[in-house]
Amino acid sequence: MAAPIRVLTAVPICDGHDSAINTINLEFIRHGIEVVYLGYHRYATDMVRAAIQEDVKALGISSYNGGHVEFFSEVARLLKKQGADYIKVFGGGGGTITGNDDVIMRKNGIDKIFFAGTSLADMVDYVHKHYGGTHKPFRGRKPSADMQLARKLTEIEDRYAGKKGKRPTSNVQRSTSKGRQGSKKTGTRVFGFTGPGGAGKTTLIDELVLRLLHREPKARIAILSHDPSVVGAGALLGDRATMINSQNERVFMRSMATRGQAGGLSPATEDCLMLLAQSGFDYVIIETVGTGQEAMPFQTGLVHKTVLVMNPDYGSRLQLQKIVMLDLADIVVVNKSDQERARTATSEIGSRLDQNKRSQILVSTVANRHRDAGVDELCDLLTEDRRL
Amino acid sequence: MSKLGQVVEAVENYNEFVLKEVKRARTDETFGQQMVDRWNDVKSKTPIGTAPTGLKLPRLALPEIDEAGEITRYLLGEGLPGEFPFTNGAYREMYLEPLRELEAGSYGRVGKNGKNGHKKNGKNGAKAAAPKAVEVEEPTRLFSGLGLAEDTNARFHFLTGHQRSARLSTAFDGPTLYGIDSDAEGVFGKIGEGGLAIDTYEDMVRLYDGFDMGSSAFSASMTISGPAPIIMAMYIAAAKKRFGPNVVPNLRGTIQADIFKEVQAQNETIFPTEASLRFLCDMIEWTTKEMPRWYPVSISGYHIGEAGATPVQQAAYTVSNGFAYAEMLAARGIPVDQFGPRLSFFLDCGLDVEYIALARVSRRIWAIGMRDVFGAGPKAQMFKLHTQTSGRSLVAAEFKNNLTRTAAELMLAYMNGTNSCHSNSADEPFTTPSEEWIRLAAHGQAILLDESGIFKHTMNMLSGSPGMKAVERAVEAAMLEEFRQIEEFGGVLPAIEHRYQRSQIQNAAHRYEEQIYNGTRPIIALTKYNDLKDEMPEVKMVRTPRAKKQLQVDRLAKFKKRNAEKAKRALDKLAEVVESGENCFPTLIEVVEVCSLGQITGRLQEIVGHFRPMV
Known part of the structure; x- marks a missing residue:
């Protein structure tokens, strides 16, 4: 089975019209396509960076409030400038894009404009027909570091496609002890974030990234984020849309679909993580899909600190007993601690951690509050050994 | 229970109350006779x-x-037009043309479009109804x-x-809607597209040049x-610059300012x-106190x-958002009769059958909720509505058909007693x-209201048909069900x-999109009768030249240079007020005189953070 087609979709800067792109994303997913969704009100530079890092076949732009000729052309120009014009640009904007505009845009390097009245089926067809197949090797001048890393990740993912349960041979060094040594030498710290859906993991990581970028003006960060695949279909990889601080030149982000594997990660995750840990980043952050927390999702050898993010609304104390991750995580975060139930939650979780006698740390955060002191504290905890 | 849950109960109680009163009128002779007397009167x-x-x-x-x-x-x-629960209209006479001769009765002409209070006009009615037509505003x-x-x-x-x-x-361009200056990186192509560019209050002065901003006809x-x-602060600063500080209490208008619908749908x-x-x-x-004729929020479903x-x-989302604002403002200690009359609403009007009665039902639920849950007086019970015909219903293929679509939607909007209306261009x-x-879009409204006799002679011309009543009942039940769903989360927020x-x-x-292509929703000239091979039509494009x-970028640069030092001090002062938690609006009015939109947004974002988009 061939690997699913990956495309990136987005809406340009100063444009919040996301109704069309939401509908198109949904349709793509239903037809086996993996969509990395960057969100609305996005700069051309952010789109190009994301498309390269995600190593998508094509970048789809939905533009409804004018300035599309300039915007699409700027995206094509930036891709070309970086030698990444192997990524095709397509898009639409209802009737606001005219036939004349299309002529200019195609001349400027846009692959395809869907005009008003194009059916969803026709769009899906076009993507399957024109953006399928394996990636062609880079041509021309030397590809950038991001491009090379992104392509290696694609190769790892593709090797696993259709080989469920089997480990393909890999170019990546698989020995965990070596992996760990390697990362120690380069000083890379790997943090694993997991927790139930709706606990606010993505927001928390993004706030953490904001602080790391601010505190360490030269630090480079890699993020490996996961979203579930829809059974028998593609996946909507939407973390980038909410991770506004992580769309930054010093951040390399990759979104992965679980492609049928349970447990919150993808079959290719371990190899991808190992590669990232060896690629000279200061921090590598991995985020699982929101899961039931019945087991430890991370290979312990690769991850330096595991963080379990909880929502105060987990239900009864009994529910808490079922969460195995509470015994395994190094740090437990109670996010949304401004909620009514947070006080009870913190004390229940705290006493559970005390029983473990493992010097696990409990932190209370409100990730969606600007300048939250709890997130500051988490950032301190995660970086303390680096600062010593 | 949030106030929304209480609204559901209030509407249910009111419906029960009506049934009881109907029974009472049939059994209690005195009460029954009172009602009949009122009716005959x-x-x-x-x-x-x-x-x-x-x-x-009869009018x-x-x-x-x-x-x-x-x-x-x-x-x-349902109430008479202009009476609780306002199903038939917020005002008594809405679009009726002025009486040429006073032929019967003594009550006068009331505000055509809702801007003139009903009561006030009612008092000096006889005078107002004199043959000389009263100057009233068009709803267009x-x-x-x-x-x-x-x-x-x-x-x-x-x-x-x-x-x-x-x-x-007024429609603004993308950078303005996102609080970004025209000189920001990567937005040049968006300047003046889809709306106009505003960077400073001086742009605002240019925007309304030649209009008397303090006049009651503006x-x-x-x-x-x-x-x-x-x-809003720029608007006030511009008005003050042109007409002096005394103009402020006379300013009339609306600013959308609806944060809930942005987070739910529009993303700006x-x-x-x-x-x-x-x-x-x-x-x-600030505005409900200092600018009593201004509508500082337009709660929008469009x-x-x-x-x-x-x-x-x-x-359902629009009206529930309205109740959520009311709850917030009441919690701030602002009296409901101060803010209530200054809340206004904005709905879409498309071609689906619900639009026959959507605004009628919304008006009724709003009135009952405001009166029975928030304790509002009559002026704060009125759901004052602006309607726009549906942009989404317009189609590029054989686009002249859009005139017909818009005409049908206009008809529905006026049947629903909208207080003002925008008709889309084909x-x-x-x-x-x-x-x-x-x-042509503007003429469409004039043909309906001025040329045709449909709306200008008689109120209730098209109210209360059996079909409309059936839609009303179904829509009200469905809206209340939506309220219950929202209430299950604990309220709107x-x-x-x-x-x-x-x-x-x-x-x-x-x-909706699936239905278009599976035939459930035929779209003429697109999915049905689409035999004409579609060429892109020749339409004159309105675009902003380079x-x-x-x-705009150059003007902004000059403004920034001229005010560089003052801007720094002003922003520091603003930051201080924002951090203190005081009402920062009066300070904003001063700050806009020396700072651009992007400078202010940027500084505020440093303090409160950026919006994190929802997918």
Whole structure:
């Protein structure tokens, strides 16, 4: 089975019209396509960076409030400038894009404009027909570091496609002890974030990234984020849309679909993580899909600190007993601690951690509050050994 | 229970109350007779008008009933136009043309479009109804914005030159809507597209040049939400500069400023929700006191509808958002009769059958909720509505059909007693409306209201048909069910945090699109009768030339240079007030004199953070 087609979709800067792109994303997913969704009100530079890092076949732009000729052309120009014009640009904007505009845009390097009245089926067809197949090797001048890393990740993912349960041979060094040594030498710290859906993991990581970028003006960060695949279909990889601080030149982000594997990660995750840990980043952050927390999702050898993010609304104390991750995580975060139930939650979780006698740390955060002191504290905890 | 849950109970209780009163009118003879007397009194006092053909018609048509129970059901259940619960209209006479001769009765003409209070006009009614026509505003209000301030100014003069009153409606470009300056990186192509560019209050001075901003025949509507308090402050500063400080209490108009619908559907938000709501409440608190004729929030379903919501979802989310604002403002200690009359609403009107009665039901639920849950007086019970015909219903293929679509939607909007209305131009699938098509759009409303006799002779001309009543009952039940769903999350804000409204809207949008292509929703010339091979039509495009965009950037640079030092001090002062938690709106009015929109947004974002988009 061939690997699913990956495309990136987005809406340009100063444009919040996301109704069309939401509908198109949904349709793509239903037809086996993996969509990395960057969100609305996005700069051309952010789109190009994301498309390269995600190593998508094509970048789809939905533009409804004018300035599309300039915007699409700027995206094509930036891709070309970086030698990444192997990524095709397509898009639409209802009737606001005219036939004349299309002529200019195609001349400027846009692959395809869907005009008003194009059916969803026709769009899906076009993507399957024109953006399928394996990636062609880079041509021309030397590809950038991001491009090379992104392509290696694609190769790892593709090797696993259709080989469920089997480990393909890999170019990546698989020995965990070596992996760990390697990362120690380069000083890379790997943090694993997991927790139930709706606990606010993505927001928390993004706030953490904001602080790391601010505190360490030269630090480079890699993020490996996961979203579930829809059974028998593609996946909507939407973390980038909410991770506004992580769309930054010093951040390399990759979104992965679980492609049928349970447990919150993808079959290719371990190899991808190992590669990232060896690629000279200061921090590598991995985020699982929101899961039931019945087991430890991370290979312990690769991850330096595991963080379990909880929502105060987990239900009864009994529910808490079922969460195995509470015994395994190094740090437990109670996010949304401004909620009514947070006080009870913190004390229940705290006493559970005390029983473990493992010097696990409990932190209370409100990730969606600007300048939250709890997130500051988490950032301190995660970086303390680096600062010593 | 949030206030929304209480509203559900209040509506249910009111419906039960009406049934009981109907029964009482049938069993309690005295009460029954009172109702019949009232009915006969209303009928006998209803003036008779004359159509140009000589046909005599009462200015208020009523159902042909004479039985006490049915009379009670009508008077309490839906109410006369202008009376609780306002199903038939917020005002008594709405679009009726002035009486040429006083033929019967003594009550006078009331505000045509809702801006003139009913009571006030009622008192000196006899005078107002004298043969000499009263100067009233037209309900036509066309949304415009293109290029730079001076271009939009010219369009405003073009649109209102022949009207008695100037009711302007302003559309802003993308950078302005997101609080970004025209000189910001990566936005050059967006300057003046889809609306006009505003960077400083000097642009605002240019925008309304030649209009008397303090006049009672002038009102301005500004469609902007994320940076609304800053834009509002610029409007005030511009008015003060042109007309002096005394103009402020006379300013009339509306600013959209609806944060809830932005977070639910339109995505033009720049600060985190909580901070946005704080800035909004600061503005509402100040304007409802200092500018009593201004509408500081237009609670909008239009964008919810355009984003794909069903009509019921649209109305339910809009009205529930309204109650959420009321709850917030009341919690701030602002009296309900101070802020209530200054809340206004904005709905979409498309071609789905629900639109026959959507606004009627919304008006009724709002009135009952405001009176029985918030303790509001009559003026704060009125759901004052602006309607726009549906942009989403317009199609590029054989686009002249859009005239017919818009005409049908206009008919529905006026049947629903909207207080003001925007009709879309047929060329809108392609472009900011060109003069040719916007003129036809404006004429569409005039043909309906002035030329045809449908709405100008008799109130209730099309109210209360059996079909309309059936739709009303179904829509009300469905809206209350939506309220219950929202209440299950704990109210509007918690539901927003759970993405409830967003995901419902997205699902509805996807279903709509599927229905177009599976034939459930035929779209003429697109999926049905589409035999004409579609060529892109020749439409005159309205785009902003490069030189104009550059002019805006240059002007901004000059402004920034001139005010560089003052700006720094002003922003520091603003930051201090914001951090202190005080009402920051008065400070904003000062700050805009020396700072650009982007400078202010940037500084505020440093303090309160950025909006984190929801997917």
